[in-house]
Amino acid sequence: MGLRSFFDRVEPHFEKGGKYEKWFPIYEMVESFLYTPKTVTTAAPHARSYIDMKRIMTYVVIATVPCILFGLYNTGLQTNLAIAEHGASGWRAAIIEGLGIGFNANNPLANMLHGLLYFLPIYIVTLVAGGAWEVLFATIRRHEVNEGFLVTSMLYTLILPATTPLWQVALGISFGVVIGKEVFGGTGKNFLNPALVGRAFLYFAYPAYMSGDSVWTPVDGFSGATALAITASDGPAALPEYGITWMDAFIGTIQGCLGETSTIACLIGLAFLLVTKIANYRMVVGCLLGMIAFSSLLNWIGSDTNPAFATPWYWHLVIGGYAFGLVFMVTEPVSGSHTNIGRYIYGALIGFMVVMIRVINPAFPEGMMLAILFGNVFAPLIDYFVVQANIRRRARRHA
Numbered sequence: 001m002g003l004r005s006f007f008d009r010v011e012p013h014f015e016k017g018g019k020y021e022k023w024f025p026i027y028e029m030v031e032s033f034l035y036t037p038k039t040v041t042t043a044a045p046h047a048r049s050y051i052d053m054k055r056i057m058t059y060v061v062i063a064t065v066p067c068i069l070f071g072l073y074n075t076g077l078q079t080n081l082a083i084a085e086h087g088a089s090g091w092r093a094a095i096i097e098g099l100g101i102g103f104n105a106n107n108p109l110a111n112m113l114h115g116l117l118y119f120l121p122i123y124i125v126t127l128v129a130g131g132a133w134e135v136l137f138a139t140i141r142r143h144e145v146n147e148g149f150l151v152t153s154m155l156y157t158l159i160l161p162a163t164t165p166l167w168q169v170a171l172g173i174s175f176g177v178v179i180g181k182e183v184f185g186g187t188g189k190n191f192l193n194p195a196l197v198g199r200a201f202l203y204f205a206y207p208a209y210m211s212g213d214s215v216w217t218p219v220d221g222f223s224g225a226t227a228l229a230i231t232a233s234d235g236p237a238a239l240p241e242y243g244i245t246w247m248d249a250f251i252g253t254i255q256g257c258l259g260e261t262s263t264i265a266c267l268i269g270l271a272f273l274l275v276t277k278i279a280n281y282r283m284v285v286g287c288l289l290g291m292i293a294f295s296s297l298l299n300w301i302g303s304d305t306n307p308a309f310a311t312p313w314y315w316h317l318v319i320g321g322y323a324f325g326l327v328f329m330v331t332e333p334v335s336g337s338h339t340n341i342g343r344y345i346y347g348a349l350i351g352f353m354v355v356m357i358r359v360i361n362p363a364f365p366e367g368m369m370l371a372i373l374f375g376n377v378f379a380p381l382i383d384y385f386v387v388q389a390n391i392r393r394r395a396r397r398h399a
Contacts, residue, residue: 056278056333057148057150057151059272059273059276059278060151060273060278060328061150061151061154062272063269063270063272063273063278063327063328064154064155064158064259064269064328065269066262066265066266066268066269067158067259067260067262067265067266067269067324068119068154068158068259069112069265070252070259070261070262070265071115071119071158071258071259071260071261071262071265072111072112072115072116072119073108073111073112073115074111074115074252074253074254074256074261074262075111075114075115075118075119075162075218075258076110076111076112076113076114076115076116077105077111077115077253078216078217078255079103079114079115079118079162079217079218079219080103080104080105080110080111080114081105081217082217082219082222082224083103083219084103084105085222086219086220086221086222088103088219089220092114092117092118095117096110096113096114096117099113101113115162118162118218118258119157119162119258121166122157122160122162122164122166122169122258123153123154123157125166125169125170125173126153126156126157126169126170126173127153128170129169129170129173129174130149130152130153130156130173130174130176130177131149131153133174133177133178133182134149134177134182137182137186141186143186148181148186148187148188149177149187152173152176152177152181152194152195153173155195155328155329156172156173156176156194156195156198156199157258157259158257158258158259158260158324159195159196159199159257159258159259159260159321159324159369160172160199160202160257160258161209161210161215161216161257161258162216162217162218162257162258163209163214163215163216163217163218164202164209164210164215165209168202168206168209171201171202171205172198172199172201172202173198174198175197175198175201176194176195176196176197176198176199176201177194177198179197179201180192180193180194180196180197180198181194181197187334188334189334190334190335191334191335191376191377191379191380192335192373192376192377193329193332193335193372193373193376195329196329196369196372196373196376197373199369200369200370200373203369211366213225213226213229216255216256216257217255224255225242226254226255226256226319226320226365227239227244227249227254227255227319227320228319228320228358228365228366229365230242230244231307231308231311231315231319231358231365232307232308232358232365233307234307235307235308235310235311236310236311236312236315237307237310238307239315246314246315246318249261249263249315249318249319250263250264250318251263251264252264252265254319256320256321257321259324260320260321260323260324260325262323263317263318263323266323266324266326266327266328267323267327269327269328270284270326270327270331273327273331278331279327279331280331280333280336280343282340282343282344282347283330283331283336283337283343283344283346283347284326284327284330284331284347285344285347286343286344286345286346286347286348286349286350286351287326287330287347287348287350287351288326288347288351289347289348289351290347290348290349290350290351290352290355291313291316291317291322291351291352291354291355292313292351293348293351293352294351294352294355294356295311295312295313295316295355295359296312296313298311298355298359299311299312306359306360308358308359309359311358311359316354316355316358320358320365320366320367320368321366321368321369322354322368324368325354325368325369325371325372326368329368329372330347330350330372330375335376335379336375336376336379337379337382337383337386338379338383339382339383339386339387341386342379342382342383342386345382345386346375346378346379346382347375349374349375349378349382350371350372350374350375351371353367353370353371353374353375354367354368354371355367357370357371
């Protein structure tokens with residue numbers, strides 16, 4: 001019996017009146033993940049787009065694969081480098097030693113495996129905690145559990161530090177799913193990015209675990225400033241003194257969150273999303289132009305008291321979460337603008353805000369998360385003014 005035949009035979013038991021009716025949302029989630037649902041639209045009158053949710057979400061998850069793989073390597077690399085100075089402890093170290101792999105930072109396999117031991121627990125807790133809320137709301141509302149949470153769970157995991165306590169991981173994704181999405185009706189109805197909502201909640205509720213010099217590399221006693229922190233305190237000219245070159249930041253072999261350090265991995269994902277037409281290039285262009293224009297203006301103005309004014313646009317591109325946010329958060333279609341002109345404005349607003357928060361606001365060396373949430377809030381207003389401008393222009397044309 002094939003897998004499709006199996007699903008066809010057991011489906012009546014999960015539908016209304018069936019023996020396992022209460023488990024129908026979970027059954028539907030599994031079936032929808034494995035197979036395209038029968039309700040996918042394929043032609044007119046769906047004027048805007050007939051692309052199905054399953055394809056969008058699957059492609060976004062595929063686009064994150066380069067970031068996941070490099071994130072595993074870099075997390076293990078930074079950890080193994082720190083262990084060489086401070087020693088190893090904990091259950092992860094016991095597993096590594098038990099397998100006889102060791103903590104050699106020059107061994108890619110050792111780095112990948114060590115990084116996996118930090119990535120997997122965070123991702124599993126995210127799936128369990130967030131998935132429980134998804135199933136609960138789907139059961140109460142009597143609707144299917146779609147693939148939207150798969151993207152949210154992956155993005156949320158990749159923007160967390162490897163040292164995040166698992167109870168905070170569960171709390172953050174719960175807040176993101178419930179407050180960032182479900183209270184507004186679920187996938188497709190949220191006006192904020194749920195993964196960023198969960199991350200922002202943790203950032204403000206538990207700042208000691210989400211910022212500082214000791215949260216990026218999970219080795220007791222190790223402390224090292226990130227490229228953003230160094231830039232904010234000493235300016236970009238000081239980065240080589242800490243052993244950070246532009247190419248290091250571009251490739252991603254620097255401290256940071258689990259999956260957002262590698263700009264090149266993010267750009268590979270962006271190319272895939274643009275080719276498959278999942279991401280809209282207007283948002284990307286707007287965000288890049290906004291960041292380049294405002295950072296160049298600050299470079300020209302200069303400052304005797306704030307060394308971050310001297311940070312050029314090509315450094316803003318590769319440090320912090322700018323590249324990851326640009327690819328996977330700015331281009332998110334639900335919480336962004338939906339008019340073509342509005343997408344340029346929306347992207348430019350985020351690009352402007354991220355530089356302003358990083359450079360002018362000394363409290364937040366990383367500004368991409370807050371800039372995107374700020375853009376999410378203003379996206380409907382941007383679309384409103386764009387539509388009204390079009391109406392007025394057409395009225396004048398035909399007056």
